[in-house]
Amino acid sequence: METFDKCDKRTDSSINDPKIRELLCKLENIIDVWDTISEILRHGGIINTKFCDFLIYWLYDKLKDINFSVVDVNNLYTKFRKKLNSDATKGKCFNFINEEYYRKYVKAYDKNVIKNKKELYEFLDYYNLIKSKLNSGTKSRDQYCNYIKYIFGVYTEMYNQYNSKGLKIYYKELTLFDDIFKKKNEELQFVEKNCTNRCLNLVFKANNKNLCPSTKEKPKESVQESTKPFKIPKTVLNEDYLKESTYIKSVVFY
Secondary structure (H helix, E strand, O other), rough: OOOHHHHHHOOOOOOOEEEEEEEEEEEHHHHOOOOHHHHHHOOOOHHHHHHHHHHHHHHHHHHHHOOOOOOHHHHHHEEEEEEEEOOOOOOOOOOOOOOHHHHHOOOOOOOOHHHHHHHHHHHHHHHHHHEOOOOOOOOOHHHHHHHHHHHHHHOOOOOHHHHOOOOOOHHHHHHHHHHHHHOOOOHHHHHHHHHOOOOHOOOOOOOOOHHOOOOOOOOOOOOOOOOOOOOOOOHHHHOOHHHHHHHHHHHOOO
């Protein structure tokens, strides 16, 4: 898509940071070819709302690595919202006049909040694949289990902030997590059975930090260096049938 190459030449007087300007440019260019991308993804069995999610969390992923100013990011969010609500894409992601918009597309300014939202969503997106790996008797079981334990700690942090500080910006991710592990208790039983001695069954228990070592501590045996963000094991990301994620991230969101 040639339009992406023009981003380094485009200017926006309302945004000072060149990285934020470039990010906005890429977002706008993606939206400009929305129907083309959606048609390609549709043939691959990927629904339009899934594309919306990838786009939003791709934005969060980029923002978490930029030392941005609140003013610049607010302008980015405002312009991105306006573009999403244009005639070409209006109503294709969500209805802007109800709560769905505010739950899906959150204007987050705290980098830790952005990181948490992105990490939890990414885990939930890959969970079925992680489950199949654990079922297959993978030699990387400890890596997967350490990753699950870390993410359960992320969930606990988000849940506590949601309750104590009223951070409704976590609503979507917490709901998705609860749908898998709380409403379907067998999934919680599954990870507890396959990842023993990690207190995963306590994730929905009150005061679970008093009963188990900190679940937010990043494990020593990580697939990444300790100085880098803890991410999903690379063996998961290399799976061929993750086409709906890898296609968008490698071809569209680069």
